[in-house]
Amino acid sequence: MSAPIDGPGIRFDKIDKRYGGLYALRRVSLEIANGECVVLAGRNGSGKTTLLRIAARLVRPTSGTVTFSGEVGSDASRPAPVGFVAHATMVYDELSAEENLLLFGRLLAVRSIAARVAEMLSGLGIYERRGSLVRTFSRGMRQRVAIARALLHQPSVLLLDEPATGLDSVSVAWLARTLKQLRDSGCTMLMSLHGESEISALATRAIRLDAGAIAADSAAGASLRSILSFNATP
């Protein structure tokens, strides 16, 4: 994992995102320090996914900028230096786990790619199934491949959009262990979650979004637990 650098890991500066007349995000300004594990909470449609996709530079904000530590200025046309795990697995069903990782590793110019892929597959417990097509995998195994893809290039920032969706309790426990290792090694994480879980227990900070704006931030005095339990409140 990349060594933490001084200064914020991610800085969102006055982010607005409008779809027609509808605001998905309103004036969101946020600094996430290196090594922080931040959970985004909020109801469906509160802007969590939009914020994560803007951070990944997959969606262009209507106004405002996102910068990462070590970057000079914010160039929205540059790929974001992040790993991204979404609801969708973002891997090809018709390729094997190994072929998927080799493909993305080559695109990301990962050094010693074959060794790195073998290391990732072993670490995630899917080495034995490396030659099987992803479409033959269970949801939990697909998610492991998705996480391997996101971590291939050893990003210092990891974005996760409801990474536990569709996972059984064994897979959620595995995911929590994996994310804990990453957090402890200094990886900056920003993730959206629904309700409290083993994964939300990793949070060092929680932010609640409401109608596209920051409604509560544990770094500004709000209770981390009350923000995390918000989604569970009827």
Add this chain to the structure above:
Amino acid sequence: MSLISNATVLFGKELRTEFRSRELLTTTVVFVLMVVVLFSFTFDPSSTESRRFAPGLLWLAFLFAASLMLQPCFLREQTNDTLSALRLSVSDPFAIFLAKLAANTLFLLITELLMLPVFSILFNIPVGSVVGSLVLVFFLGSLGISVTGTALSAISAQARMRELLLPILLLPLLTPVLIASTEATAALLDPAPAFRRDWIGFLAVFDIVFLTALWLFGEYLLEE
């Protein structure tokens, strides 16, 4: 350099997935075969009329087949949001287009070359002496279809009514390619074959213009 290496890696992926599933090639070849056979039933293959009309019918068949083949080009990337993974991984989004249009051109060219002997037999038009020139016309025509089709496939994949949108946008835009390819092919299939530099030059210019436009503005077509 990373543009070429990324495009090469992605081109390899396109070939691997297609030759593993054979979805696009099989459906396209079968479609063109059916159209060419049905067209041959509607004309007298021995008449001089068939020599006049056959090149146009052939290119119309290629064009309709291409609109079928290009439909899943970006649609397949939406199934697991792999397009986002690609955008996060390549330094230049044009690499994604370059790989897809190269693969589409190759698949279209394979279809055309497989159809050439069938066309020659059904329409009773010998092509042996002009195969080299025909391949050049096929390549330039297919490249034009693939460049515009790949760009429009990226647009239509994000739209509602996507199955209708691609042919509606693509077919009018490809009218110049259809005319130029048909004229160049007809001249080559004439009893006194002629290499029409004007039409072939037109196809080359069309390809370069649309390829440049895709290189300049392609990035915006991939945005959500």
